[in-house]
Amino acid sequence: xxxxxxxxxxxxxxxxxxxxxxxxxxxxxxxxxxxxxxxxxxxxxxxxxxxxxxxxxxxxxxxxxxxxxxxxxxxxxxxxxxxxxxxxxxxxxxxxxxxxxxxxxxxxxxxxxxxxxxxxxxxx
Numbered sequence: 001x002x003x004x005x006x007x008x009x010x011x012x013x014x015x016x017x018x019x020x021x022x023x024x025x026x027x028x029x030x031x032x033x034x035x036x037x038x039x040x041x042x043x044x045x046x047x048x049x050x051x052x053x054x055x056x057x058x059x060x061x062x063x064x065x066x067x068x069x070x071x072x073x074x075x076x077x078x079x080x081x082x083x084x085x086x087x088x089x090x091x092x093x094x095x096x097x098x099x100x101x102x103x104x105x106x107x108x109x110x111x112x113x114x115x116x117x118x119x120x121x122x123x124x
Contacts, residue, residue, distance in 0.1 A: 006044065007044040010040075011044070012119045013031055014061060016111060016115070017061060017108050019091050022070075022088070022106050023064065023065060023066075023107065024038070024066060024068040025038040025039070026038040027068075029041050031110050032116070033116075041065070042073075048060060063083070063088055064088070070100050071100050071101070072085055072095070072099040094106075
């Protein structure tokens, strides 16, 4: 069995974010040993396509990933930011009118090293 590609690794981490918690693009990248790949994490989540009906959407809670200062940074050109805020609010997360989330309350710290090793080795 070969190791999963980066996008699949991102999806494996994001699937583990607990309901009612958020993390940042950069934290996901660092968990995967790619500290400079925050933007690539965003690209991976963007590649999920139609976020309401995409094949990965039930399994990959993309909306639980925000930027490092606690703000939703999904482009709102197609209503993405409002959709993300709505999904987070449905999980009990308080999202301000400025699309900010209090990381001192809702931040998920991340995975243990053993879990990360399993993802990187494709043993998810």
